[in-house]
Amino acid sequence: MNNPFILFQLKPAPDLRTQEGDILPLDVLKARYTKVQAACHPDSFAMASEAQQKAASEMSSRLNQAYKMLRDDLSRVKTWLALLGLEIENQTTKPDMDLFELQMDLEERLAAVAAGDESQKATLIQDIESIKAQALDWFVSLAQNTPDTIEDVDTCLNQYSKLALSSRLEQRLYSM
Missing domain, CATH: 1.10.287.110 (DnaJ domain)
Incomplete structure (x- = not known):
């Protein structure tokens, strides 16, 4: 690569x-x-x-x-992980109900905003940006503490899923 x-x-x-x-x-x-x-x-x-x-x-x-x-944050993290030997496409994740519930909540709120409920837009933007920032912070901390290895692949994949979710929702939100 x-x-x-x-x-x-x-x-x-x-x-x-x-x-x-x-x-x-x-x-x-x-x-x-x-x-x-x-x-x-x-x-x-x-x-x-x-x-x-x-x-x-x-x-x-x-x-x-x-x-x-x-x-692009998501592409950069994915490339960095690949350089460490973790190819995201080749990984399977364990079902995470918290992540699933978070996704459902954000999708519902995004649908409400798309339907014209502007009152939720500012809070939704803040929440998505917060999720993205937390996931990026987790990866930055990982890079600083164990720069050459990934020991907890499941947590890494979970954080990547949060970053991917927030990036995807952010794109949809800003394209409205």
């Missing part, structure tokens, strides 16, 4: 961190992307050899994919 963190000189982690461990804001990531993209954009190689044009096109494509992955 390619390591998209390397293209942006980032530490593989569930959040955006420099090699030194400092948090990297999204706007700084975007600036890095813009700078590197300008340098390797295929249009810059219009007069170059065919091999150089092809290499620039491939690099530009890898860069675009890496940037898209890094700026």
